[in-house]
Amino acid sequence: MTVEVPRRAAAGGFQSQINVMAALFMREMLTRFGTSRTGYVWLLAEPMILATAISTMHYASGHELPNGLPIFLFYAMGYTPFLMFRSVVTRGSNAIKGNMSLLFHSRISLLDVMLARNLMEVVICCAVVTVFLTISSVFFGEVPEQPGLLVAGLLMSALLAHGLSMVIASLQVVLEWVEHLVHPFTYLMMPFSATFYMLDSMPPGTRELLLWNPLVHVHELNRWAIFGDRLVAYYDISYLLAWILGLNLLGLAGLRVARPRLSLSD
Template sequence: MIADVPRRAPGSALEAQVRVISALFMRELLTRFGTSRLGYVWLIGEPMMLAVMISTVHWLSGSHLPNDLPTFLFYGMGYVPFMMFRSITSRGASAVTSNMSLLFHRSISLLDLMIARNLMEMMVCAAIVLLFILGGMLTVGEVPSDPALLILGLLLSALLGHGLAMVLGSVQVFLEFTERLVHPFTYILMPISATFYMVEYMPPEAREMLLWNPLVHVHEMNRWAMFGDRVVPHFDLGYVMIWVIGLNLVGMAGLRGARPRLSMSD
């Protein structure tokens, strides 16, 4: 399978890079899910089950979301974008160390490995988001208030995860123990990222602290794009863009610095 990765021809760098990433993308897809449909079913079933459980607990408690927001869709649309970020960050961070053998091919760069793996995670999670939206439309007639803004929010969530994955992946080349810290770090982020709540209902002091986290802005923007005037959003698109650009630039620089270290260890 490795031998099928196309080599880059002089004069067609962009076209060859697309072909390389496409081949790596298919390799990642087969590695992640294989030929069994069970893997795809579980990928969709995990966020569905979590949304159902949280919605059920919320319903049994007798409480209601403000402005009659649909409980299942509210929690599902909060968790799936975070799951996208978490999957891209945690799995992307290990793309370098788990694909060392591929680096013997001159046509493959560390950035190619990152893009292929993270693109696969983004597309899969985006498909799950689409299923939640279709479910909301069919069951409760809930249509996204601003589809374009919702797509932008999902893209920003993926780009934040991609940038952080590159940073963590390059750090792991120099400090191997950091690989064990990635998963706990992403889980710690969940309760402070407004995944299951709106910051409007937090105390002002807590709200100010939470808004330092760019993921909070993304989730608030997604809720505004989904539910419109029924929620009071708190987000700054410019602030999120600064984080996206900064993480991706630092991540690409880190990968460039990590590549010679890998060559010396070959």
């Protein structure tokens, strides 16, 4: 038996939407980390361990950064936002497939399940960033030069990833094989996203090519927000916003196209 997935009911109001989102968010948390305290500790520990390990490897290599930039903070704050981007894209793009049973309820839309899952990944990353910055501030006296700009940079990275995850999720409804390309794609993006290096250290020709990647602008913006004029940053906020707007509009259109193609089979 095959049942068509219903569309959201017209009635409900804003409060109803908030309740749906809160319930979906809690479901995502419980599904991923369980009900034990260990699961929630691991929620923060996993990205912190990964970021710390990569930072330690670069520190052990003996390569110094210009103008006395702190090695640990430089690499940790490069990897953590990229980890958020990658997590949102990879996990968010599977949100439809992982929540098919919930879509039988007319109050739950495709956008709801994607927002709930992606929001969880963003909250995790922001918590890790807060921990890193607190440690750097208290123990090493490294305070972000422009905290507001850093928040904006993380928000733009999240919106960029959310838009891309919607596009990929929509494609997977029509082309199932797209799912197998997501993980390799996100891994291959790392060396081309200025995650662990500054554009100022690149030859001009290479720099111009890398600047076509919107993630490069995010990392350069974040570094400028943290370290200020101790480095030379290359980023264009208008270019970033154009990518964010384009991907999110394309993703929303894709979800509208994908919804009628979904069905619940038992």
